[in-house]
Amino acid sequence: MLKKYYARISKFSSAASLLYWDMQTYMPKMAGPFRAEALAELSGYVFQLATSDELGALLEDANPQDEVEEAIVRVGKREFERFRKIPKELFEEFVKASTLCEQAWQEAKRQDNFKTVEPFLQKVVELSREIAEKLGYEKDPYDALIDQFEPGMTAQKVATLFSELREFTIALLERIEKLEPVHDVLSGVEIEPERQRKFNEWLLDYLGFDRSRGRLDVSEHPFTNPIGLNDVRITTRYVLDDIKNSIFSTIHEFGHALYSLSIPQEFYGLPIGSSASYGFDESQSRFWENIVGRSLEFWKGVHGKFIELFPEFSQYDAHQLWKSVNVIKRSYIRTEADELTYNLHIILRFELEHALINGELKVQDIPSTWNEYFEKYVGLKVSSDRMGCLQDPHWYGGSFGYFPSYTLGNLYSAQIKHSLSKELPFEQLVEEGNFEPIKSWLYDKIYSKGKIYEPEVLIEKLSGEPLNVTYFRDYISEKAKRIFNS
Structure with a gap:
């Protein structure tokens, strides 16, 4: 059941990845704002699945039989507990803000003008700090963010x-x-x-x-x-x-x-x-x-x-x-x-x-x-x-x-x-x-x-x-x- 649940999450994650890839390659310029909304909502649904009580129960009830299954449960619990610290509303707001900011960055780069993307980036930085606080850390808020990319690193x-x-x-x-x-x-x-x-x-x-x-x-x-x-x-x-x-x-x-x-x-x-x-x-x-x-x-x-x-x-x-x-x-x-x-x-x-x-x-x-x-x-x-x-x-x-x-x-x-x-x-x-x-x-x-x-x-x-x-x-x-x- 645990593997089937993760398989379901992966299908929605795949759809979100395809929307992002298209945004970076073939999407018409004027489609940007709606794409940000769509990505935020779809990513929010994936986040909801990844933090549900159902998944938590499946991880707790798992009975791993070998090293691979033990790793699935260990890494799964680590990610589940981390995601659960972030409110769904904050996650969706972050996805939307970062998507809009990246679109604004493309235009700012073309114009060679940081000022045009500055307010968008200000929002992303504020939300990133908020996420770091929710995730928690011992000494340095940056540790909470780098750990998402490089587990164990500070x-x-x-x-x-x-x-x-x-x-x-x-x-x-x-x-x-x-x-x-x-x-x-x-x-x-x-x-x-x-x-x-x-x-x-x-x-x-x-x-x-x-x-x-x-x-x-x-x-x-x-x-x-x-x-x-x-x-x-x-x-x-x-x-x-x-x-x-x-x-x-x-x-x-x-x-x-x-x-x-x-x-x-x-x-x-x-x-x-x-x-x-x-x-x-x-x-x-x-x-x-x-x-x-x-x-x-x-x-x-x-x-x-x-x-x-x-x-x-x-x-x-x-x-x-x-x-x-x-x-x-x-x-x-x-x-x-x-x-x-x-x-x-x-x-x-x-x-x-x-x-x-x-x-x-x-x-x-x-x-x-x-x-x-x-x-x-x-x-x-x-x-x-x-x-x-x-x-x-x-x-x-x-x-x-x-x-x-x-x-x-x-x-x-x-x-x-x-x-x-x-x-x-x-x-x-x-x-x-x-x-x-x-x-x-x-x-x-x-x-x-x-x-x-x-x-x-x-x-x-x-x-x-x-x-x-x-x-x-x-x-x-x-x-x-x-x-x-x-």
């Missing part, structure tokens, strides 16, 4: 990891800037979107994306949306004079989709039927985007097809293209940042959203504070809201506590790669385009576990030690050495 743990990472990143960046810069042969060359699309479609086939269970579309900000069983949608975006943008967005979202599609189907709709955490989910998108997609071996493998579709780059060999996709430099846009400086973008966002939720930063002061921190951490002056605080949808969609997942994902991915390489000839497999052994290893260690284990437990099970900065530091230092000594 602001203090994040700050400790990020402090060590920030010092290392800035020191390595300053050393690199004293060397002769890498010539980026890819940026600035205009490639029409249709040719970019053809390469991305080929790339998905090359990586082994199951098109019978997913599709690629275009959106303002690339994302992955698991709509339902055997239905995962991914998006990318095309920038005329930056072919790398769509390539790495596509590979990134492929990583998310692969994780979602690889979780055992019998887990679908159950509390254990998703990734271990958002950080672990990001570990897979960053693993495929960076550790695989930005490796020299990968570019040796795709070089022939790349030159076939983009003959304007035919004079460059795989080694030159590899160096171009690994240019390390200070830049404005998070999703376009290199592997090293990327984490500075996340650390900035973490510190600002932490201050927002704690009431130490006012919404109206976000642009000026963003610009101040960006110059302090990344070393660049921000000239527009579009290049600064309007570039990401996360805050405007109410996802406070999400941003740390990206850098946690980088740390997880490097630690995962270190463990994987002990058992498989990683570089050889990537150069051959033989990704199945890698996927099988990831399935065995990560995907097959769903959400049975919390992230701290899962990373220790597969690597033998807690999450730490060491393996990312070693990985990126070694890559930088190869780039600048070759």
